[in-house]
Amino acid sequence: MENFQYVNPTKLIFGRNQVNDSLAGEVEAYGTRVLLVYGGGSIKKNGLYELVLEQLNLISNVQIVELSGVEPNPRLSTVNKGIQLIKENQLDFILAVGGGSVIDCAKAISVGAHYDGDVWDFVTGKAAPSSSIPLGTILTMAATGSEMNGNSVITNWDERDKRAFSSIHTYPKFSILDPQNTFSIPADQTVYGIVDLMSHVLEQYFHVSENAPVQERFGESILKTTIETAPKLLESPESYAYREVIMLNATFALNNMLSMGVKTDWATHMIEHAVSAVHDIPHGGGLAILFPHWMELVSETKPERVAQLGIRVFELDPANKNTRELAYETIQKLKEFWKTIGAPTKLSDYGIDNKEIDLMVKRSIVNKTIGNYVPLGENEVRQILERAL
Known part of the structure; x- marks a missing residue:
């Protein structure tokens, strides 16, 4: 295990009716001039928008400015609109109501509002945030874990580039997670969220550090619980019990607990970011396609962890099978589950x-290689993309 320090400053507020019980007091502790950020309008259809306004208006002298229409792959242009609104109206708090895309956009706005340069500098690593406008979230989709981490993924559509950055300054001050707010999520979005949370676990499961049984077993428990719960949820999408399990799983999958003390991978995410930057497809859909092909490629040289996953999570019988055979069977089980x-x-x-595979390869390789479990260069990324076609 590697040496590590762990800090997570986000206050998690989980359970029924927590918007009613907690929102006004949490926001008021940080400010009264609020940028309300949300997506395509689903929160207006399910009543959450009206509830949020009702609670915000309990705050004395509150001012609310809205930024709507955040894209599923949030764009730099939308981030810049939010930064402009912050500065023009001298706002002092951001409330993101939505899934990971809305929250990621709000995070970039929060640090961009305190920066005189181009916020894309943070995404590309040319600069690092030093402060931010405080941010709170109300989660409406279980998937990214963005409600309890400092990560943000932004698409520069003009450059057809999509990248992630992370900062201690982009952690939400609080996040409200009421599973009832996910009842109206369409079935395909629920599926994408399930794939995304499982992929987050896998990116950390395939680490390159020694002696990390706690991290591995924790990840396996999230995967097993998700595999058990997901089909039931899709059959009963308004089940509070199934929604709360998936919601908490998604939070644990990427609040940095699984990556304590280990060097993780993330190559598949970088390849998917390239694909969705060029083709604007759903992130979870891209991961479902790409991850099995990444596993196939790495199993050619390092099948051991893939085989372990199959035995522990998919309960494969290792009798009379070699490691490569177990790895292959594991990959087929994962494919089958996601397809089902x-x-x-x-x-x-x-x-x-x-047609644009060269551009996708180029956008995937941010450095000379990506990933740690098996470092990938351009040739390996091309193989994965070609197999995925």
Whole structure:
């Protein structure tokens, strides 16, 4: 295990009716001039928008400015709109109501509002945030874990580039997680969230550090619980019991607890970011397609962890099978599970062919290689993309 320090400053407020019980007091502790950030309008259809306004208006002298229409792959142009609204109206708090895309956009706005340069500098690593506008969230989709981490993924559509950055300054001050607010999520979005949370676990499960049984067993428990619960949830989408399990799983999958003391991978996410930067597909859909092909490639040289996953999570019988056979069977089980719940299986499901594969490879390779479990160069990334077509 590697040496590590762990800090997570986000206050998690979980359970029924927590918007009613907690929102006004939590916001008022940080400010009264609020930028309300949300997506395409689903919160207006399910009543959450009205509830949020009602609670915010309990704050004395509150001022609310809205930024709506955040894209599923949030764009730099939208981030810049939010920064402009903050500065023009001298706002002192950001409330993000939505899923990971809305929260990621709000995070970039929060640090960009305190920066005189281009906020894209933070995304590309040319600069690092030193302060931010305080941010709170109300989660409406279980997927990214953005409600309890400092990560943000932003798309520069003009450059057809999509990248992630992280900072202690982009952790939400609080996040309200009421599973009832996920009841109206469409089935395909629920599936994408399930794939995303499982992929987050896998990116950390395939680490390169020694002696990390706690981290591995914790990740396996999240995967097993998700595999058990997901089909039931899709059959009963308004089940509070199933929604709360998936919601908490998604939070634990990426609040940095699984990465304590280990060097993680993240190559598949970087490849998917490149694909969705060029083709604007759903992130979870892209991961469902790409992750099994990444596992196939790395199993050619390091099948041991893949085989372990199969034995412990998919309960494969190791008798009379070698490690590579177990790894292959594990990958087939993962493919089968994701296909069964309705996830896509190939890039052509989104109309993607090999015409822009060179650009996707280029956008994937931020450094000379990506990933740690098996470092990948351009040739390996190309193989994964070609297999995924």
